[in-house]
Amino acid sequence: MAELTYRDAVARGIAQEMERDPDVVCIGEDIAKAGGVFKATWGLFDKFGAKRVCDTPIAEQAILGAAMGAAMTGLKPVAEIMFADFAAVCWDFFANEFPKTRYMTNGQVGVPLVVRLGNGGAARFGAQHSQSVENWCMMIPGLKVVAPSSPVDVVGLMAAAIRDPDPVIFLEHKSLYATKGPVPDGEIVDTLGTAKILRTGRDATILALALMVPRALAAAEELKSKHGIDCEVIDLRSLVPLDTRTILASLGRTHRLFTVEENPRLCGWGAEIVSIVADEAFFDLDGPPVRITTPHIPLPAADNLEDVVLPSVSRIVETVRRSLAS
Amino acid sequence: MKSAAPPADIPADTRLHLYHLQVLIREAEQRAYDLFLENLVKGTSHLSLGQEAIAAGFAAAMQPGDLSFCTYRGHAHTLARGVSVEKVLGELMYRDNGLMRGKGGSMHLTSVEHGVMGSYAIIGAHLCIANGAAWRAQYRGEKDVSTCFFGDGTTNIGAFHEALNFAAIWKLPVVFVCENNLYMEYTLNADVTAVEHPAADRAAAYGLERIVIDGNDADAVYNAAKAAYARARAGEGPSMIECLTYRHSGHSRADPAKYRPAGELEKWKKRDPLKIYRARLESLGVAAAKLTEIEQRAKAEVNAATEACRAAPPPPVDIAFTDVYANGGAAWRN
Ligand SMILES: Cc1ncc(C[n+]2csc(CCOP(=O)(O)OP(=O)(O)O)c2C)c(N)n1
Numbered sequence: 001m002a003e004l005t006y007r008d009a010v011a012r013g014i015a016q017e018m019e020r021d022p023d024v025v026c027i028g029e030d031i032a033k034a035g036g037v038f039k040a041t042w043g044l045f046d047k048f049g050a051k052r053v054c055d056t057p058i059a060e061q062a063i064l065g066a067a068m069g070a071a072m073t074g075l076k077p078v079a080e081i082m083f084a085d086f087a088a089v090c091w092d093f094f095a096n097e098f099p100k101t102r103y104m105t106n107g108q109v110g111v112p113l114v115v116r117l118g119n120g121g122a123a124r125f126g127a128q129h130s131q132s133v134e135n136w137c138m139m140i141p142g143l144k145v146v147a148p149s150s151p152v153d154v155v156g157l158m159a160a161a162i163r164d165p166d167p168v169i170f171l172e173h174k175s176l177y178a179t180k181g182p183v184p185d186g187e188i189v190d191t192l193g194t195a196k197i198l199r200t201g202r203d204a205t206i207l208a209l210a211l212m213v214p215r216a217l218a219a220a221e222e223l224k225s226k227h228g229i230d231c232e233v234i235d236l237r238s239l240v241p242l243d244t245r246t247i248l249a250s251l252g253r254t255h256r257l258f259t260v261e262e263n264p265r266l267c268g269w270g271a272e273i274v275s276i277v278a279d280e281a282f283f284d285l286d287g288p289p290v291r292i293t294t295p296h297i298p299l300p301a302a303d304n305l306e307d308v309v310l311p312s313v314s315r316i317v318e319t320v321r322r323s324l325a326s
Numbered sequence: 327m328k329s330a331a332p333p334a335d336i337p338a339d340t341r342l343h344l345y346h347l348q349v350l351i352r353e354a355e356q357r358a359y360d361l362f363l364e365n366l367v368k369g370t371s372h373l374s375l376g377q378e379a380i381a382a383g384f385a386a387a388m389q390p391g392d393l394s395f396c397t398y399r400g401h402a403h404t405l406a407r408g409v410s411v412e413k414v415l416g417e418l419m420y421r422d423n424g425l426m427r428g429k430g431g432s433m434h435l436t437s438v439e440h441g442v443m444g445s446y447a448i449i450g451a452h453l454c455i456a457n458g459a460a461w462r463a464q465y466r467g468e469k470d471v472s473t474c475f476f477g478d479g480t481t482n483i484g485a486f487h488e489a490l491n492f493a494a495i496w497k498l499p500v501v502f503v504c505e506n507n508l509y510m511e512y513t514l515n516a517d518v519t520a521v522e523h524p525a526a527d528r529a530a531a532y533g534l535e536r537i538v539i540d541g542n543d544a545d546a547v548y549n550a551a552k553a554a555y556a557r558a559r560a561g562e563g564p565s566m567i568e569c570l571t572y573r574h575s576g577h578s579r580a581d582p583a584k585y586r587p588a589g590e591l592e593k594w595k596k597r598d599p600l601k602i603y604r605a606r607l608e609s610l611g612v613a614a615a616k617l618t619e620i621e622q623r624a625k626a627e628v629n630a631a632t633e634a635c636r637a638a639p640p641p642p643v644d645i646a647f648t649d650v651y652a653n654g655g656a657a658w659r660n
């Protein structure tokens with residue numbers, strides 16, 4: 001068992017797969033010699049060489065196109081888009097090319113690749129380097145969308161994503177890169193589409209993703225110790241496939257639902273889950289489902305402003321407490 | 327412009343094959359148009375009438391295992407790689423016998439077993455994707471070459487430039503083929519382009535040879551293709567070949583092409599690739615009866631395919647829900 005950072009877990013997960021499968025290759029801006037702007041691919045170039053860990057020009061369409069053509073013909077590329085916001089300049093690949101090819105070709109061509117993106121806020125980078133783009137990705141049929149919150153999940157879900165025969169959008173949270181957690185030795189392979197119950201509780205279910213997971217856990221601690229409210233916290237980990245079974249089962253025990261979403265409010269993943277709950281578990285609810293989200297605004301750069309708009313531990317605590325009291 | 331004179335070293339049977347491909351494409355495309363007038367081809371379709379020599383010349387120069395990446399104007403390239411007329415027309419008619427059983431349609435013809443790795447309808451992307459297939463070949467030491475076909479208008483989108491630079495720096499075994507038919511959809515590409523030769527002049531900026539050929543002469547196309555494939559297989563990197571041509575029909579089936587100046591179509595029809603090639607073969611001593619036989623064979627194949635497609639059922643509705651994901655289904659949740 002080692003204590004790894006989330007950032008080192010990225011490289012560990014990729015290295016694990018590169019060692020077992022020579023078809024796994026990495027491609028992106030500054031990922032090779034420099035080890036990535038977030039240092040998440042640190043060490044891969046030294047270990048696997050320039051043939052398998054490739055620096056590219058600043059050309060996001062060329063990067064994703066190369067990954068796609070290689071994936072269609074037998075390789076398993078792991079492409080990096082430095083900041084998730086940059087997905088907007090190569091969105092054709094997310095929206096049109098990766099996800100529709102298998103369908104349009106009647107199953108002739110698959111696109112087994114992973115796109116890693118530095119996602120999310122709380123790093124004071126301003127509106128164009130801080131967005132949470134999970135909903136952009138989730139809305140497209142044909143993509144899988146993964147967003148781990150801990151180092152061990154990074155390793156296992158990275159392995160699962162690389163082995164998966166479909167295009168997987170792998171959202172690494174920039175503000176989690178420096179966080180640490182225990183990671184067992186040896187091969188780790190997780191399962192896409194499985195949520196994790198990180199804390200059991202009787203009074204309410206709190207769903208969270210990526211950076212919102214540690215915040216939800218901290219809020220749950222405070223709700224318990226200060227207010228006697230016992231929350232179950234579920235880390236979704238994967239938006240597509242979505243583990244609705246785990247969500248609905250939890251709701252069947254707690255009867256109250258809260259989502260904690262970093263994305264701007266409109267069409268956030270929580271909205272889809274609330275709609276599923278309204279359809280399929282309405283009579284399990286003892287009160288309205290509540291979405292705790294970033295407001296529908298671009299993210300401000302200044303630390304005090306960003307702290308106000310991103311869901312915080314205190315906002316989660318207050319929202320849950322008030323909702324359960326009313 | 328390079329190599330206008332017919333070189334003598336193209337084998338006789340290759341020449342007959344080149345003629346056969348061009349005639350077959352002409353017949354199939356004409357039939358696609360007729361079926362559209364009968365309301366049996368739905369949606370949109372983009373014909374290559376007048377551009378047949380490019381598809382024929384490149385396909386004939388390819389080896390089995392080589393990969394083609396086409397655009398929405400891709401029927402010709404798909405047929406040229408050996409996909410049956412029935413499969414192509416069946417797809418255009420949204421029948422169950424279609425190449426993708428109606429799930430892709432006219433703009434997305436794909437046949438992996440023939441090396442047709444897809445037809446792409448968002449301008450620019452597939453140049454980058456062809457690079458990826460070429461990267462795989464280079465990475466694994468495989469000898470296949472990827473060819474990417476696109477139009478003159480495509481040279482102005484960013485992905486074109488990203489792809490060229492990328493292919494050049496990695497010396498990828500990819501051949502870019504610009505079918506310069508002068509027009510984007512309805513606008514003369516020259517009116518919106520900073521250079522005279524939209525592909526070749528830009529290629530030079532990425533360190534590639536500036537190649538402009540007569541795209542209506544199948545021999546010229548074949549020879550340029552051969553040379554590019556030899557370079558690619560020798561590890562000498564990508565090529566860009568700009569083929570001058572003209573489409574006889576409108577951009578898509580909805581387009582009467584009223585924007586063309588009077589006389590332009592007639593001028594180009596005098597340079598019809600099929601006429602040019604028939605005359606070439608006759609001048610080389612091929613018997614007229616042989617050429618007529620090739621033409622009859624193509625007509626018969628298209629007729630038989632048409633009848634098969636008319637008789638074919640539409641796809642069963644359950645396939646609307648298959649192959650979204652690799653497990654064969656569409657489930658996004660448990
Ligand atoms: C990104 C993008 N922009 C615009 C279009 C609409 N469009 C379809 S075909 C076309 C013209 C393309 O012209 P050219 O590259 O010369 O090819 P041609 O149709 O002449 O073969 C346009 C603008 C598109 N499909 N994709």
Ligand SMILES: [Mg+2]
Binds near residue numbers: 478479505506508
């Ligand atoms: Mg054109």
